[in-house]
Amino acid sequence: MAQKTLEKPEARMASRKIVEKPLPMEGLRTLRGLKIFSGNANRPLAEGIAKYLGVSLGKTHVGRFADGEINLQIEENVRGADCYVIQPTCRPVNENLMELLIMIDALRRASAGRITAVIPYYGYARADRKTAPRMPISSKLVANLIVEAGAQRVITMDLHAAQIQGFFDIPVDHLYAAPILIDYVRKKALKNLIVVSPDVGGVERARAFAKRLNAGLCIIDKRRPRPNEASVYNIIGEVKGKNCFILDDMVDTGGTLCKVADKIRENGALKVYAACIHGVLSGAAHDLIVKSSLEEMILTDSIPVHALAGGKLTVLSIAPLLGEAIARNHQGKSISALFV
DSSP: OOOOOOOOOHHHHHHOOOOOOOOOOOSSOOOTTTTEEEEESOOHHHHHHHHTTTBBBOOEEEOOOTTOOOOEEEEEBBTEEEEEEEOOOOSSSSHHHHHHHHHHHHHHHHBBBBEEESSSSSSTTTTTTOOTTTTOOHHHHHHHHHHHHHHHEEEEEOOGGGGGGGGGSOOOOEEEEEHHHHHHHHHTTTTSSEEEESGGGGGGHHHHHHHHHTOOOEEEEOOOTTTOOOOEEEESOTTTTOEEEEEEEEEEHHHHHHHHHHHHTTTTOOEEEEEEEEEEOOOTHHHHHSSSEEEEEEEETTOOOOOOOOEEEEEOOOOHHHHHHHHHHHTEEEOGGOOO
16 A cells, blocks of 8 residues: 555646756666555655655555544565654654654664664754753753654764764764755856855855865854844955855755845845755745845755745655665765765
8 A cells, every 4th residue: 555645746746947967877787575655744845755765655544533632654574674764753743753753663663774864854952952041942942852763774964963963863964955956056057146144153064165166255243032043243354246155954944044145145245045955934035035135945845845836936855865875875875975
């Protein structure tokens, strides 16, 4: 019986531009014993990964009881198999997190040989430290839950804070979408390009990106009076007469990003582009982006993008990159070689 989802994949993803660039595979692979499973969080991405690897998605039933509890069953033999669960913990966060934990537990109890949680977008990552008294460190709690459920390895992408890797007591492969974004930007052949970090915390990411593109670097000095709100104070660097490329790990409400774009245009930038790996796009984020000074917003499909066709959104597929990482992990090959 094929996997059941709460919604049709095409309804969850909505229509939008997708750019997929396959990565070269090193000859014929031996993927015997590898199995790919998926919950309801991002089934189209899981299907893309399975297609890249040349395997079928594992047969599961992921449904709900009448009271909303998750009803899950693995519907094929996994004894001794190398199993990968593709499940970003995106909206609805708690539902998708529980699906991930329950599927890992089901595989463990079915005697899977090895269980790897593939989490393209790691939710609760913004709560990686105490920013005020009597606050939780939720990202550490989530890490504990994943390990306790039975995961033996985690593959994730562009964590909000790199130190989250240390919250796990199991190996973590931290992937980066930069090669996919850089390839796309190079094809645009923008002149006088400068990469903009929207905050001090993203400087390292923006610097590495700028180095690969042989571009300049600009930093935005901003303050957050409260969550999902920001005020832009200063622009550190010269943007006048430049094509600016804002780089961030995620976009949630879009308010901060649009303020940064408007501020850059006010200071004489020719055109402003933005790239965010994880397109959370809460509330009216899509409308804000459409009305902003941005020429184009580039996202990946780590999270299903619920947006109308066309407009300013372009979605790049990370399925080949994740598929290559899974294949290399299965075969005991280097994953870091993908980012040299």
